Amino acid sequence: MSWSKLKQNLESFLSPALNGKVEYRATGYRYLPDKAGLCYIAVDKKNVLNMRDTTTQIRWYQAEQEIKNDSNIQIPINNEEIEAIRKETKGVVPEDRLQVMARSRKLSECAKEIFSAQSSLSKSNFIVVATKFLSTPIEESLESHDILLNILALVDRRVGKKRLLNMAEKMKLKHPIVQYFYELRVGTL
Template structure:
């Protein structure tokens, strides 16, 4: 599918509140057909999301320690997770430390997922992922681990207000760029 047709299809799915604010852009190289060019998402004429570009406004993590030490990540811990730590330790760990250990374990899992998603994203092709988005149900795009699919689904007009608001806890576990687009969309409700 040509870029202009793909862009037109993607923009037709934009939420009415985001139309005119969010743009899909691409650069091409006229004399280098072997180079695909760059695709990025601009919000209010600013380049917000460019795959594998470390200079964008969103934080890209380099190591799992950066994720674990990021105070902005608020990760909910369930009673079941605390109980699992209690059972593993056979009651040898003080109660105040159980939550710290459970949070640390959950952050380790989250950091692995985020770093894997970032590395996959930097290698992926925007047009391939966007074409996949147009062919898959919105639920799959929202629930998947692919950052770009999450973003495209969040900006989709088929995603209703009630469902968006119910996703706030899940969004805390997503990459900061996904959280940015979630806040952008929720802010326009």
């Protein structure tokens, strides 16, 4: 599929409130076959997501430790996770330490997911992911660990207000760029 046709298809699925606000752009290098070109998403004419470009406003993590130490990432912990650690430690660990251990484990899992999703984005081909998005159900794109699929699904008109509001807790575990597009979409409701 050509870029112009793909762009037209993607923009036809944009939420009416984001139509004209969110744009998909691509540059190509016709005479440099080893350069794949750039694909990026612009919001209000500003490039918000350049594939793996460090000049964007969104923070790109370089190591898992950066994710673990980021105070903006909030991890909800439930009683089952605390109970699992209590069973592993045979009840000899104080209650407040159990919460710290549960949070640390969950943050470590979250860090690995964010880091792998971020690294796969830098290698991914925007056109391949966008084509996959157009051919898969919206639920799969929302649940995917692929950052780009999440973004395309969040700005999609098929995702309604109720579903968006129910996703608030899940969004806390996503990459900051996904959270940015979630806030952008929720702000238009």
